[in-house]
Amino acid sequence: METKNNFAFIDNQNLYCAMRDIGWDxxxxxxxxxxxxxxxxxxxxxxxxxxxTNQILYTQFERMGYVVIFKPTLISKDGIIKGxxxxxxxxxxxxxxxxxDKAIIVSGDGDFHCLVEYLxxxxxxxxxxxxxxxxxxxxxxxxxxxxxxxxxxNLKYKLTKNSK
Numbered sequence: 185m186e187t188k189n190n191f192a193f194i195d196n197q198n199l200y201c202a203m204r205d206i207g208w209d210x211x212x213x214x215x216x217x218x219x220x221x222x223x224x225x226x227x228x229x230x231x232x233x234x235x236x237t238n239q240i241l242y243t244q245f246e247r248m249g250y251v252v253i254f255k256p257t258l259i260s261k262d263g264i265i266k267g268x269x270x271x272x273x274x275x276x277x278x279x280x281x282x283x284x285d286k287a288i289i290v291s292g293d294g295d296f297h298c299l300v301e302y303l304x305x306x307x308x309x310x311x312x313x314x315x316x317x318x319x320x321x322x323x324x325x326x327x328x329x330x331x332x333x334x335x336x337x338n339l340k341y342k343l344t345k346n347s348k
Contacts, residue, residue, distance in 0.1 A: 190310055191284040192219050192228040193277050194250075195269065195291035199334075202292065202315030206335055209345040213248045218342060220249075223288060223310060229253055229276055231269035270295045277303070286310035290334075294321025304330070 203210035219225035230245055234254035245252050253276060255269040270293065277287060277299060287303055289296055292314040303309035309330055314320045317333040324331070334343070 188224050189226050189284055190224045190286045190288065191277075191280060192223070192225045192288040192290060192313075193273050194228060194230045195273055195289075195293060195296075196230050196232040197269065198291040198293050199315050202319065202335070205319075206316060208335070208340060208343070211343055211345045212245065212250070214343050214345075216248045216250060218339075219288070225288065227251055227280075227284070229273075229280075231255065231273045231276075233269065274299050281306070281308060284308070288313055290315070292316060292320030292324065294323035297321070297323040300324065300327055300330070 200210070216225075216228055219228055228250050230250040231253045232242070232245075232255070234242075242252050242254075253269070253272055255272050273289075273291075274296070277289070281287075285308075287308055288311045289300060289303070289309070290313040300309060300312055304327070311332045312324060312327050312330045313332045313334055314324065315334045317335055
């Protein structure tokens with residue numbers, strides 16, 4: 185059965201940091217189109233910590249076709265901004281579970297182990313997209329038949345800026 189109404193749930197912090205760390209100038213607009221064309225993603229939820237100074241970024245995400253879901257941020261004693269969105273990603277996946285055929289979870293974070301397991305049990309997982317093949321939680325390795333690595337060399341030119 186071909187699925188036509190698939191949703192993506194994107195852990196932006198995990199994706200952004202992974203792409204930055206491997207030196208990719210990641211293009212979120214190309215990524216959104218890729219998700220639509222390759223996996224029939226009709227809605228792509230991107231989860232991000234909210235900072236008032238990033239309003240332009242949030243508007244850009246919306247123009248690209250993402251549904252932006254915010255988590256309030258806090259500044260720790262050492263000045264690090266914290267806005268972990270894991271709970272929001274899980275919650276929104278479950279809230280929308282009857283609205284999509286299949287889901288793609290974009291993260292290499294082991295905190296999503298139970299969500300991935302549940303989606304598989306309900307036949308609702310299309311892919312687990314992990315940003316970096318060399319750096320992801322060992323808890324996710326058992327889902328290898330669903331794993332799709334974003335940093336596959338063939339995708340670099342499709343998903344980075346200044347590439348055709």
